[in-house]
Amino acid sequence: MLYSNIHYIPCVFTCTPVKSVTVERAKSTLKLVKNEWKNKMRHCNMGTRKNDDDESVGRQAWANTMCTKNSGKCTLPPLPRDRWIPPGALVRRCGISYASSNSYCTQPRTQRRGGISFDRGDQSAVYVRMLGDMKMRSRQDYKSERRRTSLPDIDLKLLDRLSQRETKLKFGSRFLSLHKRRRRPRPTMKLAAECIALLDAHYNGQAQCMLAHAGEWSFNIFTFDTLTNGRPLLHLAMHLFHEYDLIQKFHLDVIKLMTTFTLIEDGYHDSNPYHNAVHAADVTQAMHCYLQEEKLRKTVTPFEVMVSLIAAMAHDIDHPGVNQGFLIATANHLAALYDNSSVLENHHWRSAVGILTETKVFAHLGRDLIQSIEDQLQSFILATDITKQQDFLNRFKKCIDSDVFDYVNNEKHRHFLLQIALKCADISNPCRVWDISKRWSERVCEEFFRQGDYERILHVPVTPLCDRYSTSVAKIQAGFLDFVVGPLFSVWLDFVQSRKAQGILDNIQINKSRWKEIIHKDDKQNESEEDSDDTDLEVSSDIFATANEDSHGDIDSTELSDTVEESRLPLTFGSYEEEEELIRNAGSRRGSGRSLPPVHEVAENFTFLNERRHSLPHLCLRRDIMNVTIHRDTFLRTRFNRRSSLPTAMIQQATSLDKLTGRFSMFSTDYIVKSKKSFSMEELMTRPKVSNLSxxxxxxxxxxxxxxxxxxxxxxxxxxxxxxxxxxxxxxxxxxxxxxxxxxxxxxxxxxxxxxxxxxxxxxxxxxxxxxxxxxxxxxxxxxxxxxxxxxxxxxxxxxxxxxxxxxxxxxxxxxxxxxxxxxxxxxxxxxxxxxxxxxxxxxxxxxxxxxxxxxxxxxxxxxxxxxxxxxxxxxx
Ligand SMILES: Nc1ncnc2c1ncn2[C@@H]1O[C@@H]2COP(=O)(O)O[C@H]2[C@H]1O
Structure with a gap:
């Protein structure tokens, strides 16, 4: 395409390409655009140029500058219609002209960078070209320009990265998070498209019904999540602010308030099984329940209610789905930023304050009150650090026993009480009725196990609690109830002395005994599986022996046992210490590798068996292979030096991890083929993250x-x-x-x-x-x-x-x-x-x-x- 320089206009306005128009239409469009430009030019030159003499002087100066700038060589001499625009005007309007673009570029320009072009070749199209934008300028002179500002080097680097398109697309996360959030597909989205009115009435009605019981401990947040179409936090928060009459009392702007709640809800990662917006809504609902306890209801002020509710909503905002230990072990920028101390909690409260500042929801309350809100938010959210649990518990016990603890009149004591209430709410999921509690337990453990998987792959020590091959949901839950939840809630009951608290403690007992039953059952099952493994081994040998005797009858017992052993432990593969450990872990769930299924667990890809055991009847081999677990071929053939008989749990995990990462994982076929690619925590996480920008x-x-x-x-x-x-x-x-x-x-x-x-x-x-x-x-x-x-x-x-x-x-x-x-x-x-x-x-x-x-x-x-x-x-x- 030939771009002629006719009608060059050295300013930027929003222009779009006009495609395939007739010549007449093209010409009229051109005329229109020309006129429009003329007007705009006249307008923008107004006030900056006194008369035509000025213009000619300016133009001359400009032409001279161009020539000297380009070492005396004028690569693109100004054309009659080119306009001189004072640089000040260009900067103000983010414009860039031939002159200005050259002035910003060190290299002489050989082509015009924009304007209106008319394709004379086919006489069929007019192109209105955008002139070069500010990016080019920012690339070249970014540093020197910015350096004039007070921005420190780190920020400049960050901005530099952000200014690059690729980085922008990849890391455009709002909360500087490890993941970018992806909203769940709303449960009712599909239906809604079909019959929206019916759905609204139906679901809203039910959601309203549920909200009427928001103060009850049996409230099912999962159902509420469905009924609110994946917006449990927003709806619950609005309801509670109405119920406590906070909107009236603090003259809150409802739109700003809703925006705030929406941003908070969106700040949670739906990809986390546990630390997501439903958890935030659950904690908020629990907090509401505690605020309803008589001792608190009668004493806390509306201001305290409001701040504690916001704290409950935002207490885990932008949680990456891994714990502090992981962030430290992987040298995450957040760990460095917060000195490895309450890393996530610090990030949560700062994110929360960021949202409040952004929405200006409390702007009308004045500086002091805003400061107070921020301070209280900080101390509430920092209190949810589970590593400080024992300190808080000890202090709480002392307070209850002491006469000095005057929560009615002393604001600080009341604040401490609310901190304890928030802590209770944060770990209240195992105290819900069994069905709900079990769901939470599975979610929280899934999140732990995912972290364990990441750790394994990144070769950092696997956190014992996160190792899916050495522990189980039931064991984690029993331990958590025994050592963390139980002690805190029994002291809480001592303090509030209410039926509700007693009910919570009863739930704890019930759930604990159910988890212990499950542990007992699992142990029994594992024992019997181990026994049956031994039997299986013998049976397999028998099958092989019989089959061989039937067909050839030429296989001796040594070779037979070899076959069995070899198929369990393919020895032809390389020896990677890391993978050995993985296998060891895989086998350790049931105590030993003996519990793993025998012969037929050989991967179907391991064709060496076919090739080697000539003496085995074809049928027998076939039968073997048919029994292979289907996913086995996704394992690293060349990297397991011992055996392929990994437990099904691991195989399932492999696939789910694969899905989770959405990229290569060490379990994927891709990985086998390409293999040995470096990968980092960033690549294993579900999303691009802003840690990359740190x-x-x-x-x-x-x-x-x-x-x-x-x-x-x-x-x-x-x-x-x-x-x-x-x-x-x-x-x-x-x-x-x-x-x-x-x-x-x-x-x-x-x-x-x-x-x-x-x-x-x-x-x-x-x-x-x-x-x-x-x-x-x-x-x-x-x-x-x-x-x-x-x-x-x-x-x-x-x-x-x-x-x-x-x-x-x-x-x-x-x-x-x-x-x-x-x-x-x-x-x-x-x-x-x-x-x-x-x-x-x-x-x-x-x-x-x-x-x-x-x-x-x-x-x-x-x-x-x-x-x-x-x-x-x-x-x-
Ligand atoms: N049901 C549960 N089982 C085990 N740990 C839990 C459970 N619920 C909460 N937790 C832990 O308690 C912690 C409280 O703080 P976090 O939300 O940061 O992370 C939470 C989990 O690590």
């Missing part, structure tokens, strides 16, 4: 990157740099260049090359953020735990020089080599002969090595030489 994003990626298997021949996902070298060399060659991305992220100081045990543990920040250091430190520590080879390598005699010369500098590089055979591997700096034999030893035992060594950017490349045969086995060439 200053220590690199650090957290760094943290996770080291535990991963990088693609053979690639250094790491961070560097994105391919292996170098080739077959012309005596062996494969991997260059370890310094990684510029790592510069300033990690600084290892005081690496004493003569002290082998000390290693490089002391991390001191230089130019980098403190958060980055935290992440980096965790990286290194975890790395050292997981990969002993680092120390072996670093402490080796022959590598001392390397350390001395290079490692105590700034930048870091990780690389990966992969070998299944014993290999001759040398680490050298381009022939200088630094050969750590520790690496050799490690390669004997391991298929995969990650090494982390630091090199200053200016150091010579370090070369890892792999003999040719190694290269072949590792896929390096």
């Amino acid at each position: 200053p220590c994003y690199e650090a957290s990626r760094l943290a996770s990157g080291y535990f991963t298997f990088t693609e053979p021949g690639y250094f790491s996902s961070r560097t994105g740099r391919r292996k170098s070298g080739g077959s012309s060399h005596s062996g494969s060659k991997i260059s370890l260049n310094s990684n510029p991305q790592s510069v300033n992220c990690l600084d290892i100081e005081n690496c004493d090359p003569d002290n082998e045990s000390e290693g490089c543990e002391k991390l001191v920040g230089t130019d980098c953020q403190r958060e980055a250091n935290i992440g980096a430190k965790q990286t290194l520590l975890a790395f050292q735990q997981n990969q002993n080879c680092l120390n072996k390598l670093l402490n080796h005699n022959s590598s001392r020089n390397t350390r001395k010369d290079h490692l105590d500098k700034t930048s870091h590089t990780s690389f990966n080599c992969n070998s299944s055979k014993q290999t001759d591997v040398h680490l050298s700096d381009e022939g200088k002969g630094l050969q750590p034999s520790g690496l050799e030893n490690k390669l004997t035992n391991s298929r995969n090595i990650n090494l982390d060594v630091g090199f200053p950017p200016h150091s010579k490349d370090i070369v890892l030489n792999l003999p040719k045969n190694t290269a072949q086995t590792t896929g390096l060439s």
Whole structure:
């Protein structure tokens, strides 16, 4: 398409392409646009130019500037109709002209950047082109421009990222959260489209009915969630504000109030099984129940009611579905931001305050009251930190026994009481009637187990409570009721002395005994399964024996037992310590691998069985394979060195995790094929998250990157740099260049090359953020735990020089080599002969090595030489 420069108009207004219009229409459109532009130009030049002389002077100056700017060469001389616009006017209107665009660009422009174009070729279309926008300018001069502002460097970096389109799309999350929220499909959405009136009347009627019983402990929040079409918090909150007459008392704007509640509700992640908006609504309803207790109802002020209700609503806002320990272990920016203390709770209250500020719902109440609301919100939400449970309980016990505790007259004492009430509400789900409580228990445990899965994959220690293979919902619940819920609610009952509280305590007893029954049943079942496994094993042997006798009769008993054993434990696969652990975990749920189903649990993909056991009748093999659990083929064939007989629970989990992540997981077929891709916490979580935008994003990626298997021949996902070298060399060659991305992220100081045990543990920040250091430190520590080879390598005699010369500098590089055979591997700096034999030893035992060594950017490349045969086995060439 030829864009002529006729009718060039150097300003930006919203113009849209006009497609395939007739010539007449095109011309008239052009005329219209021209006129409109003329008017606008006249208008915008008004007041900035006194007369035509001014214009000509300005134009001349502008033309001169252009020429000089482009080193005396005028690439695009101004045309007669080009207008001179004072730069001030352009900036005000976010406009950019030929002149201004050039003035902002360092490179001379060879084409006009916009205007109205007329395609003379086909005479059929008029294009109104948008002129260049402000982005180009912001790319070029962003820093220098912004630097004039008072924004600190971190914010500038953040803004820089945000200004990039890709980042914008990926991380456009509102609450700086780990996940982006995705609203559930509303239960009634489909129906609503069909018969909206009927549905409204029906559901609203029922929802209203339920709200009339909002103060009862048997309130079913799940039903209410359905009836309110997935908006339980908004409806409940509005109802309660009406019921307590808070709207009237505080002259609240209903629209602002609704906006506030909607934002709070939207701030919860529906992808969390437990920490979602339904949980928030549940806690709010429980809080309402406690506020109805006589001792509180008669004493608390409307202001306290209002703040405590908002606290209940927002107490878990933007919860990522993982706990504080996880955030710390994965060097999340929130952990660094809040000094690893009440990380989530701090984030919750700040998010809540952010919403209130944004909606200005309390703006009319004055500064003092707003400040008071914010302070109280903070202290309420921080009190929900479960790690402070014992402190609060002890204080509460003391208060009840003490005469000094005057909650009627003392505002602070009342505040403490409300904190306890909120804490009770937060963990009240196991105190509901069995059906509701069970549902919550399953949800909360599912969330724990998901975290455990993430931890397993990220190779951080699995939190015992989150390990789905070593604990169960029933066990978690029994423990939680015994040690956390029971003690708190019995003290609560002591204080409120009400029938409702007594009912709650009764529920606790009932639920506890039911969970204990389930534990008992499970144990019995497991015992009987273990017995039946033994029997199965014998039966399987019998089947094989009979089948073989029937068909060939040439298989001896040794071979038979081999068959059984081999099919349970395929030995042909590589030995990954990590996967071994996974298998161990998988088997440990029922105590031992013996409880796992026998022969027929071999994956159907394991065709070696078919190939090897010639002596087995075809039919017999077929029958075997038909019994295979269908999902088995999604497991890592090459990564399980022992057996494929994983419990069904794990297989199911694999699929659900797959769905959960929506990307590759280690259980997916994709992963088997491509395999060995680095992945981090960010990638495992359901959504893109703004943690990616945080200053220590690199650090957290760094943290996770080291535990991963990088693609053979690639250094790491961070560097994105391919292996170098080739077959012309005596062996494969991997260059370890310094990684510029790592510069300033990690600084290892005081690496004493003569002290082998000390290693490089002391991390001191230089130019980098403190958060980055935290992440980096965790990286290194975890790395050292997981990969002993680092120390072996670093402490080796022959590598001392390397350390001395290079490692105590700034930048870091990780690389990966992969070998299944014993290999001759040398680490050298381009022939200088630094050969750590520790690496050799490690390669004997391991298929995969990650090494982390630091090199200053200016150091010579370090070369890892792999003999040719190694290269072949590792896929390096
Ligand atoms: N039914 C439950 N079983 C086990 N833990 C629970 C249960 N309900 C709540 N919790 C825990 O109690 C914690 C209270 O604070 P959080 O909401 O941050 O996280 C909650 C869970 O970790």
